[in-house]
Amino acid sequence: MEFTVAIDGPAAAGKGTIARALADRFGFAYLDTGLLYRAVAAKGGDPVQAAEDLSAQDLARDDLRTLAAGQAASRVAALPAVRSALTDFQRRFARTAGGAVLDGRDIGTVICPMAEVKLYVTSSPEVRAQRRWREVGGDLAQVLAEVRERDARDMGRADAPLRPAEDAVLIDTTDMTIDQAVSVASAAVRARFPERTTP
Numbered sequence: 001m002e003f004t005v006a007i008d009g010p011a012a013a014g015k016g017t018i019a020r021a022l023a024d025r026f027g028f029a030y031l032d033t034g035l036l037y038r039a040v041a042a043k044g045g046d047p048v049q050a051a052e053d054l055s056a057q058d059l060a061r062d063d064l065r066t067l068a069a070g071q072a073a074s075r076v077a078a079l080p081a082v083r084s085a086l087t088d089f090q091r092r093f094a095r096t097a098g099g100a101v102l103d104g105r106d107i108g109t110v111i112c113p114m115a116e117v118k119l120y121v122t123s124s125p126e127v128r129a130q131r132r133w134r135e136v137g138g139d140l141a142q143v144l145a146e147v148r149e150r151d152a153r154d155m156g157r158a159d160a161p162l163r164p165a166e167d168a169v170l171i172d173t174t175d176m177t178i179d180q181a182v183s184v185a186s187a188a189v190r191a192r193f194p195e196r197t198t199p
C-alpha cells in the first residue's frame, strides 16, 4: 500500500515533530528532506555534483543541525539543478510500501503533488525563533534575524518557493501544544485513511 503525507512549512514551525509523530502512530517511513539540502551544502565543492553524489554517510554527519548549516542549505536549495538532482530520490521514498511522510518546503507543491494528505505547518517568526533559540542557544535577536532571512529566501526563490499547496490543511502552531498540533495532523490522516489503526 502506498500513502504519502506531505508536510511543508518554514523553519522551526514544528514540521519534524509532527512528521515523526505521524510516522510513529501510523507506521510510515519518515524522510526529513531538509537534511538532504543541509548535507549538500556541508559537503562543499560543486553543489550540483554534491547532490548527485549524495550518500547515506553524508546524511549521518553530526554538524548538519546548526543554524549555519540551515543558512547554507537554503542557499544551495535555490539552485534548480540541485533541486532536480534530489527529486527522484524523494519521489521514490514517498512511494515506500506501507506509507511515507516527508517534510520540507515543496513536498506538496512540487515533489508529491498527488500526496494523499498535505499539511502546511506554520507559526509566527517570533515563536519559531524562540523554539530554535532554546535548542541552539546564542543571541535570540540574531536567531530571529536568521529565521526571517531564511523565510525570505525560501519563499522568494524562483524555483519551488515555499508556499502552501492549494489543498493543504493549514496548521498554525503559534498557540498550540505539540499534542494539539499532532492531533490535528493525525485527524487529517485518518480522514483519508480510516482503515489504518492507531495505537
Ligand code: C5P
Pocket (backbone or CB within 6 Å): 011, 012, 033, 034, 035, 037, 038, 070, 073, 074, 075, 077, 078, 103, 104, 105, 106, 107, 150, 154
Ligand atoms: O527544514 P530545514 O530547516 O532542515 O531545511 C534547510 C533548508 O533546506 C531550508 O531553509 C530550505 O532552503 C531547504 N529545503 C528546501 N526544500 C525542502 C527542504 C529543505 O528547499 N524540501
